[in-house]
Amino acid sequence: MVKCVSSMLIILALAGCATTQQSLYDELGGKQTIAAIVDNFITEIQYDAEILPYFEGSDIARFRDKLEEQLCDVADGPCDYTGDTMAQVHAGMAITEHDFNLTVDLLINAMTQAGVPHRVQNKLLARLAPMRKDMLYK
Amino acid sequence: MRGTYCAVLALLTLSQNVIADEGKLIGTAGLNQIEGAGGGGLVPWATLSGYDSQEQTSLNVFATNVNVDDYRLQVLGSSVSLYDRVEVSAARHTFDLTSLGGEIRQNIYGAKVRLYGDVVYSQYPQLSAGVQYKDLQDDTIANALGSTDSSGLDYYLSATKVHLGAAAGYNLVWNVTARMTKANQLGLLGFGHATQDNHELMMEGSVGILFNRHLAVGAEYRQKPDNLGLGEDDWWDVFVTYIPSKSFNVTLAWAELGSIAGAQGQDGLYLSIGGQLW
Incomplete structure (x- = not known):
């Protein structure tokens, strides 16, 4: 059994090596796909009665620009994020764990x-998770 | 035989075919293990059963059937999870001696507290501590085999972590549990023995890969004491879990349970269905 698990882990490690040649930005499909993800994400938020109120009074055009830039940056694309820190952006919003998880679901839908x-x-989620x-609860 | 399972597991691991996924981020709920706690199949995890967040509660129910050569274990259970902090569970074991005739019943009441972290998001693994009180209803066989008690308490500490995209892009989950126990075959054969009547430390572990948001494949190992001197073996299994929605899951596993009460090589199918009622 131990042998089996360790050989599985070796296989996983090798598979991991084989797919880390290109940047995540390229794997995602570059600028065009990131723009599509952000567009879809905005649409998902617009149709979600629980999440939409968090965006009341937001400048959606700026949100779109900055999120595209941020996703490009975290995926090692040719961009530098120039927006506010995540702590600044979410200060005072008091985002609950439930609403955070729901928004991750919306982002997954947008990517799909x-x-x-x-x-x-x-x-991509792994790179965003530390944020x-x-x-939460700020 | 073990080699075959390993090969199948490895093939599944290598498989690049992903079924279309339109689901949620799975990995926060898990299943109900054989004693009723939130976990895998044989092993309790640090995760609490249910998809409740810090503002919510959940109620889960499950039924599990393990059919091996000379025995059949049927489990019915339920668990409540409160604010992703505390889990309370109850499970009923009916252990049929299909070759010898007769049955052994046992009730298990459990509680678990999440001490630290979030299985997906925190830097270190989620950590929980739990207890399981086991009350044997039919102790004739346990007494005949020389066990000391017909009820007992297990204590455990579990660490569980989901690594997003860590296995060639697939999410990887692992769990390690340290349990103090004197239960013989989960308690179905009583607790302790005149010659060995102390709680002993047993290590348990699970590893799984989420091939998409609905399908997990993995393996588990559970170390067990041999208080009765009947050559009680450690247990292990390989499993496939299908999670079509947050309210339903089904698990099929191959379980190798070794020697049970002198009957060697007990292995067979493990089938479990479960779900969240709220």
């Missing part, structure tokens, strides 16, 4: 609709 494969979705601590 943009044709991003499951495994690439996970890699959660600056967003």
Whole structure:
């Protein structure tokens, strides 16, 4: 059994090496796919009665620009994020864990609709996950 | 035989075919394990059963059937999870001696507290501590085998972590549980023995891969004491879990339970269905 598990882990490690040649930005499909993800995400938010109120009074055009820039940046694309920190953006919003998880679901829907494969979705989520601590209950 | 399972597991691991996924971020709920706690199949995890967040509660029910050569274990249970902090569970074991005739019943009441973290998002693994009180209803066989008590308490500490995209882009989940116990075969054969009547430390572990948001494949290992001197073996299984929605899950596993009360090589199918009522 131990042998089996360790050989599985070796296989996983090798598979991991084989797919880390290109940047996550390229795996995602570059600028065009990121723009599609952000567009879809905005639409998902517009149709979600629980999440939409958080965006009341927001400048959607700026949100679109900055989120595209941020996703490009975290995916090692040719961009530098120039927006406010996550702590600044979410200060005073008092985002609950439930609403945070729901918004992650909306982002997953947005990626799926943009044709991003499951495994690439996970890699992007892994890069975004550390930001959660600056967003919840602030 | 073990080699075959390993090969199948490895093939599944290598498989690049992903079924279309339109679901939620799975990994926060898990299943109900064989003693009723939130977990995998054989092993309790640090996760609490249910999809409740810090503002919510959940109620889960499950039924599990393990059919091995000379025995059949049927489990019915339920658990409540409160604010992703505390879990309370109850489970009923009916252990049919299909070769010898007769049955052994046992009730298990459990509680678990989340001590630290979030299985997906925190830097370190989610950590929980739990207890399981086991009350044997039919102790004739346990007494005949020389066990000391017909009820007992298990204590455990679990650490569980989901690594997003860590397995070639697939989400990887692992769990390690340390349990103090004197239960013989989960308690179905009583607790302790005149020659060995102390709680002993047993290690349990699980590893799984989420091939998409609805399908998990993995393996579990559970170390067990041998108080009765009947050669009680450690348990292990390989499992496939299908989670079509947050309110329903079904698990099929192959369980290798080794020697039970002198009957060698007990292995067979483990089938469990469960779901969240709210």
